[in-house]
Ligand SMILES: NC(=O)C1=CN([C@@H]2O[C@H](COP(=O)(O)OP(=O)(O)OC[C@H]3O[C@@H](n4cnc5c(N)ncnc54)[C@H](OP(=O)(O)O)[C@@H]3O)[C@@H](O)[C@H]2O)[C@@H](O)CC1
Ligand SMILES: Nc1ncnc2c1ncn2[C@@H]1O[C@H](COP(=O)(O)OP(=O)(O)O)[C@@H](O)[C@H]1O
């Protein structure tokens with residue numbers, strides 16, 4: 001399947017199983033062939049420009065040498081930068097060396113001070129990188145990152161942890177590629193945390209390995225197919241009651257903006273009726289969005305309503321009581337922002353959440369996730385997939401761990417990484433809009449897992465649509481997201497209808 005993600009350990013096992021039935025060096029040659037074709041595509045009309053190929057001491061370097069030999073065979077001026085390592089190289093990599101050295105490939109052992117490269121191929125380190133990149137290799141990575149030409153990473157951008165998307169540290173560096181061709185299965189680390197910046201566009205090359213050799217994936221990349229079956233054209237004979245009520249609970253004194261943004265997200269996400277139940281007396285109505293109905297939270301009836309709790313809620317005793325009441329209710333529930341922090345500080349509230357029968361979704365950003373798990377943000381970000389899964393297991397809720405490449409974890413441990421969105425979303429209030437969109441999908445009877453995957457995808461796609469129209473990433477505002485999300489939703493519905 002196109003969206004399957006594997007761990008490094010799984011890729012090693014796939015490689016071993018595949019090698020067993022093949023003559024030595026076959027996979028490396030196939031990797032070199034596929035990557036050279038990709039390199040030629042990237043060069044396009046600029047085939048007369050020289051290509052710099054960085055070859056490391058292991059098999060990633062072997063792939064690079066195969067690429068260089070293939071490019072030279074195609075008439076491209078290819079130069080390999082290679083420094084021998086301490087260890088003996090593998091037989092496959094040795095053959096690749098011999099092949100490259102017997103042709104027209106040029107070899108250098110240090111980077112020239114300047115060079116007008118048409119493309120750089122990064123074959124320094126792949127899934128075998130075991131410690132931070134230092135010394136001469138570090139200088140090479142830094143020099144490549146300062147270049148303006150396209151950079152094609154082989155398998156994994158050198159320096160990146162292919163499982164977690166973290167730069168291997170402490171104090172490490174990673175190549176920032178424009179493109180990555182990854183072998184024998186896509187890898188989670190290319191799609192979350194630093195992965196998206198480092199890997200650029202990812203192409204998966206299975207090297208002819210039979211699908212029967214593939215294990216069940218450790219995670220999936222989010223796609224519209226994962227939730228498309230929930231999208232349906234609206235029946236003519238429908239009314240506002242057909243699409244559910246969302247009530248956003250929050251809005252302590254001076255913090256009315258956050259619940260209003262969430263409520264707009266819910267309205268444009270298709271909920272039939274949207275309420276904002278404020279802890280303190282807030283605005284009587286939203287003049288931009290007069291469709292929203294304002295209530296006071298005290299005594300507000302939850303029956304038959306999907307609840308989005310937390311935006312701008314604060315941590316007062318009243319907030320805590322409201323949260324306890326929401327957790328104990330039978331309503332589908334989305335828990336965000338201050339409500340997450342309150343649960344992190346209270347084993348009692350955590351137990352109420354874990355004991356819920358109705359659908360529950362939690363949308364922590366990394367700091368909120370850290371508070372929930374009693375860890376530092378650094379620990380959460382060092383392995384976002386593990387953190388999201390741990391929260392889902394502890395809370396028995398669906399979790400969206402937000403950030404670049406949001407990780408959606410289900411209580412049964414299943415993981416999805418959301419591929420949509422961009423840095424324009426790094427603006428105050430965009431998380432509130434996500435909470436509202438997810439609330440709207442829950443209110444339209446989507447199961448929690450699909451609502452979370454769908455909301456993250458639609459929210460990110462809305463930001464991508466805004467960027468495509470010149471609205472961001474710089475200066476994109478959260479208030480612009482709901483209408484863009486509506487456009488994405490209607491496009492999706494039109495596609496499946
Ligand atoms: N085998 C196959 O069939 C296929 C393999 N494939 C390819 O192989 C790649 C995996 O190859 P790999 O296992 O050799 O690891 P790789 O990423 O080259 O790095 C390990 C080398 O780096 C060294 N080293 C590590 N850290 C270091 C550091 N910080 N600074 C300096 N040195 C450091 C380490 O030596 P060490 O010093 O640790 O003893 C070792 O020499 C994979 O990503 C894919 O591209 C594909 O062709 C498909 C078929
Ligand atoms: N670089 C990025 N790429 C993709 N999505 C991002 C990026 N930065 C932030 N986001 C998304 O933007 C939202 C930010 O939410 P959050 O951190 O709660 O902010 P706020 O509390 O201000 O609303 C999340 O959905 C997050 O996944």
Ligand SMILES: [K+]
Pocket residue numbers: 060122123124125126153154155156157158
């Ligand atoms: K690499």
